[in-house]
Amino acid sequence: MRSIYRLGTRGSPLALTQAHMVKRALEAAHGWPETMVEIVTVKTSGDRIQDRALAEVGGKALWTKELDLALEERRIDFAVHSMKDVETIRPEHIVIAAMLPRADVRDRLIGAESIAAIREGGKVGTSSPRRSAQMLRLRPDLEIVLFRGNVDTRLSRLHLGEADATLLAAAGLDRLGRHEIGAPVPVETMLPAPAQGAVGIEARADDAEMLGLLAAIDDADTSLCVRAERALLARLGATCRSPVAALAVRAEGGLHLRAQILSPDGRESEEGEAVIAAPEDAAALAVQLLERASPALRAEFEG
Ligand SMILES: NCc1[nH]cc(CCC(=O)O)c1CC(=O)O
Numbered sequence: 001m002r003s004i005y006r007l008g009t010r011g012s013p014l015a016l017t018q019a020h021m022v023k024r025a026l027e028a029a030h031g032w033p034e035t036m037v038e039i040v041t042v043k044t045s046g047d048r049i050q051d052r053a054l055a056e057v058g059g060k061a062l063w064t065k066e067l068d069l070a071l072e073e074r075r076i077d078f079a080v081h082s083m084k085d086v087e088t089i090r091p092e093h094i095v096i097a098a099m100l101p102r103a104d105v106r107d108r109l110i111g112a113e114s115i116a117a118i119r120e121g122g123k124v125g126t127s128s129p130r131r132s133a134q135m136l137r138l139r140p141d142l143e144i145v146l147f148r149g150n151v152d153t154r155l156s157r158l159h160l161g162e163a164d165a166t167l168l169a170a171a172g173l174d175r176l177g178r179h180e181i182g183a184p185v186p187v188e189t190m191l192p193a194p195a196q197g198a199v200g201i202e203a204r205a206d207d208a209e210m211l212g213l214l215a216a217i218d219d220a221d222t223s224l225c226v227r228a229e230r231a232l233l234a235r236l237g238a239t240c241r242s243p244v245a246a247l248a249v250r251a252e253g254g255l256h257l258r259a260q261i262l263s264p265d266g267r268e269s270e271e272g273e274a275v276i277a278a279p280e281d282a283a284a285l286a287v288q289l290l291e292r293a294s295p296a297l298r299a300e301f302e303g
Contacts, residue, residue, distance in 0.1 A: 004038055005210070008067050008076030011041035013150065017175045018199045019080045021100060022217070029216040040076050042066045061087055068094060071202065077210050078203040083195035083226050084169075088234035090202075097203045097211050098218035099226060103171035105197040105247060107131065107190055108182030111158050111165030115139060115189065118165050125154065125163030129264055133243035134190050135167070136266030151178060171197035191245035191260050191271075194229035198222055221250050227279035228255050235286035236261065237301050248282070251275060257282055261289050261297065268297045 005026075009019035016039070023037040030036075045062045067079040068091055083099065090096070112118045115138055125147030126132050132144040145163050147154055151173065154166050169192070173181050201217075203210040225248035238244045243262040248255045254277040262269045270289045276282055290298050 001209070002077070005036060005078070005213070006038050006040050006076040008040050008042050008070050008079040010044050010063065010067070014082070014172050014176060015080070016041070018082065018100075021175075021199065022080045022201055025100060025217040026213065030213065040070070042070050042076070067202075071204055077207070078201050078214060081200050081202065082172075083198040083200040083230075084193050086195070086200060086202075087240075088230050088238075093205050094202050095205045095211070096200050096223075097214035098201045099222045100199040100201075100217065101219040102222040102225070103174060103197040104184070105192045106170045106184045106187060107167045107192060107196075108170045108173055108184050109165055109167055110155070110182040111163070113183055115185065118142060122164035123162070125157060125166040128167070128193070129241050129243045130193055130245055130262070131167045131190070133262035133264055133266040133269075134245065134260075137262060137269055138189070138266075140266065151176060151181070155181075169193075169196055187247055187258075191247055191258055194233045194244060194246040195226045196247075198226045200226070224279055225249060225255060228257055228276065228282040231279050232257065232259055232282040232286045235283035236290065242301055246282075248276075248279075254278065254281075257285055259285055259289060261293065261301065263297050263300060268294055270297065 007019055007023060009015045019039050023039065026032060026037055044066045063085040064081065070076045071079055071094060109115060118139065121141050123143045123145050124135050125145050127146050127148045135142055147157060147163060147166055151168065157163065158166060168182065170184055201214050203214060228248040229246040232246050233244060236244060243264060246259040248257040253275050256275055258273040260269060260271045270293045272285055272289050274285045290301065
């Protein structure tokens with residue numbers, strides 16, 4: 001038992017909100033006073049780069065590298081992440097110890113009532129290869145413009161007319177209290193990113209005490225579903241530039257998993273679904289999609 005547990009997080013408003021959710025969950029589970037968990041913010045390379053697509057500058061490790069190092073150097077005891085931003089291959093000494101109950105997994109469309117309602121030839125602001133490929137598949141007439149930054153930045157860019165619409169994860173908007181913003185896009189129309197809506201907590205693999213404390217706040221269904229989506233992503237050999245969508249939900253017999261891979265321009269797409277008994281079985285659906293994909297689409301992943 002330590003006298004204080006240090007929670008590492010990025011400093012963005014969403015990251016801090018999620019960190020406080022985890023802090024409160026631990027306090028409730030263990031009857032801790034507010035002083036027991038100290039929130040330590042760590043600046044990541046991703047936070048410093050605002051003008052280019054993440055895909056261009058080196059991918060998801062941008063969000064985790066500094067927190068991984070803080071864990072390793074014992075400056076923090078555990079780290080809180082949006083699971084969507086955590087790469088599938090993690091350092092050996094770090095384990096995903098728990099996940100909070102998943103929030104709304106959908107994207108919300110801001111600037112138009114629905115995808116069909118965006119004006120002919122309109123602009124959609126996003127920096128997500130998945131959202132841009134899915135959008136172009138549904139509406140080849142649209143133009144994608146690079147959009148990054150927090151919710152308020154994006155909204156002001158919409159108001160300035162830089163785009164007609166943008167897409168953001170419902171989970172992030174809701175956690176920031178922006179329940180009124182945007183129209184939810186059904187998952188049947190746009191399958192979300194693997195792990196969207198899930199908050200995960202990582203700790204050192206050798207820190208048995210911390211792992212035990214975190215296990216108490218793990219939502220088993222969320223962990224199972226997100227592990228399946230990540231297993232699919234890992235088997236695809238996808239990078240953060242690869243347009244991939246996946247969603248697992250609990251179903252009779254295990255998990256119902258849906259997945260989609262696309263070419264960046266949205267012209268090619270393979271979709272599939274499977275009922276699987278365990279998260280590792282998700283890899284089989286990845287193999288199926290790759291086998292059905294054209295050589296060009298397959299090369300997006302194995303290249
Ligand atoms: N890539 C950034 C990111 N990582 C997690 C979320 C939202 C929260 C979540 O999906 O859990 C967002 C913003 C967005 O995609 O709108």
